[in-house]
Amino acid sequence: MNKKILAEGNQITKRLFALDTHVYDEGALSEKTKEMLGLVASTVLRCDDCISYHVARCVELGLTDEEFYELFNVALIVGGSIIIPHFRRALEFLEECRRSELPLL
Amino acid sequence: MNKKILAEGNQITKRLFALDTHVYDEGALSEKTKEMLGLVASTVLRCDDCISYHVARCVELGLTDEEFYELFNVALIVGGSIIIPHFRRALEFLEECRRSELPLL
Amino acid sequence: MNKKILAEGNQITKRLFALDTHVYDEGALSEKTKEMLGLVASTVLRCDDCISYHVARCVELGLTDEEFYELFNVALIVGGSIIIPHFRRALEFLEECRRSELPLL
Amino acid sequence: MNKKILAEGNQITKRLFALDTHVYDEGALSEKTKEMLGLVASTVLRCDDCISYHVARCVELGLTDEEFYELFNVALIVGGSIIIPHFRRALEFLEECRRSELPLL
Amino acid sequence: MNKKILAEGNQITKRLFALDTHVYDEGALSEKTKEMLGLVASTVLRCDDCISYHVARCVELGLTDEEFYELFNVALIVGGSIIIPHFRRALEFLEECRRSELPLL
Amino acid sequence: MNKKILAEGNQITKRLFALDTHVYDEGALSEKTKEMLGLVASTVLRCDDCISYHVARCVELGLTDEEFYELFNVALIVGGSIIIPHFRRALEFLEECRRSELPLL
Numbered sequence A, B, C, D, E, F: 001m002n003k004k005i006l007a008e009g010n011q012i013t014k015r016l017f018a019l020d021t022h023v024y025d026e027g028a029l030s031e032k033t034k035e036m037l038g039l040v041a042s043t044v045l046r047c048d049d050c051i052s053y054h055v056a057r058c059v060e061l062g063l064t065d066e067e068f069y070e071l072f073n074v075a076l077i078v079g080g081s082i083i084i085p086h087f088r089r090a091l092e093f094l095e096e097c098r099r100s101e102l103p104l105l
Helices: A002-008 A011-022 A031-044 A048-060 A065-079 A081-099 B002-008 B011-022 B031-044 B048-060 B065-079 B081-099 C002-008 C011-022 C031-044 C048-060 C065-079 C081-099 D002-008 D011-022 D031-044 D048-060 D065-079 D081-099 E002-008 E011-022 E031-044 E048-060 E065-079 E081-099 F002-008 F011-022 F031-044 F048-060 F065-079 F081-099
Strands: none
Touching (some): A002 A011, A011 D081, A011 F011, A031 A048, A031 A081, A031 B031, A031 B065, A048 A081, A065 A081, A065 B031, A065 C081, A081 C065, A081 E002, A081 E011, A081 E048, B011 E011, B031 B048, B048 C081, B065 B081, B065 D081, B065 F011, B081 F002, C002 F081, C011 D011, C011 F065, C011 F081, C031 C065, C031 E031, C031 E065, C048 C081, C065 C081, D002 E081, D011 E065, D011 E081, D031 D065, D031 D081, D031 F031, D031 F065, D048 D081, D048 E081, D065 F031, E002 E011, E031 E048, E031 E065, E048 E081, E065 E081, E065 F081, E081 F065, F031 F081, F048 F081, F065 F081
């Protein structure tokens, strides 16, 4: 569907998708820090697809389980117990990423 | 009002307020990283008071203007243009923090 | 402004405003219970004007401070620390209602 | 389930469901414009069921693909990249509507 | 997954989960009232898993269908028609709870 | 502050601000329709600054009071009574725009 969007979508759609990629590029903040920011933002906004994407990216960039738990704690405290079902699904997806030998992205 | 809450609030209120403080303590992730996570979460959830609090904490912990801009870019891309008015107010408060000789918290 | 809306607004606006009044009428659930439901819903959705309205109604219907604190605790746990600034303003408004000799609504 | 709700639901439920239908009736604004408003509102609030309903209605009312893309661009810019997964599912459902010979509503 | 979280999660996670349980304990407000508050909060925040949990608890505590409908009406009026798909799923789950002879929690 | 952001902000910030302008340009959908989409999106997301901006733009593009009311009705039905305080402030700002002889943007 992304291919279709980039083929058929107009200029605005394409530019927003490009910004959505480049905003996580290494800069004054490291790529790892930015992916963590993307993950906590997606978690408090409660978007499972976005959470999975950033979990997979954080795994690639070497985030440890302890770091994941501390990141999700910030999301849980700021966003409340309404976040818990997304937290559970995020941990299940994290386990899947850890077990997988192939890249998940 | 915080003092009143801690004096009159019941156990649950007090424990939640304590968790809200300790979740940002140095751990597997640094205090600075955690405050950045708190700031991006507050920004996409659009709470000006929470944003100001975390901006002041990030200033204390040495975040540079370039780092602030990159953090807010993640919030703007994830959360959209609806974030812009909060972004403007956050930058105004950041300037105020930079000019102030006294701690703002 | 409400008068103007009811004078100039069309049928749909008027009917929604009427539903918004009658949904809190005594029924299988008491008026007090329904106002508490309205208050917790307004709190987790973080609308200060709506919170103040329901706080004043709950005061009129005899809610005690202890009951207010337990209600807000549910909101704080479900909705997270992002609720805290609204909780503080709600408690300030509650104090004002308690001090006032005239009805606040 | 809608039938059951209309059979068993009380007056308030029924009246809200009626308002939810009539708010999209032809008026000063055309039915097509109103359905577009409903679609963009559902998209930024990220409700897949509501999005599908309004996509199907907009197809019935003759919205072109180009118009759909421009509408979703507004939603993507206002609401941010958190909207993207819903945008993808909306486009998949739109394709399904275009292929279908039977009405989807 | 909850077991795993409680085994591996750090202190903050465990404490938040404990608060999330005890906030609904009998107090100045009854357990039933608090579960109703949890249900209306989960409904306006549109979290199906949280809604199902509180529906099952409210069934255990004796909430009648009429009371459920009045509670959901408050959620529908405060939160709007965007709530309707969650309302439908909540009613389906409620029917399942009523039919089940075994506890659903 | 916008000038400062455009002077000091990095490429990502500037590009997002540019997209936020051009997404409302005349295209398959008219500028007026797009501003109405922006207004309804801002209203259900409850951002007063964004609402005022789009109200002023819609006034410039000739939206009648009757059209404004029908647009806000869609927002009120989709988003619920939590929208009402923003609706009231929007109508006050609309009156101010109508009275003003100078452009408000």
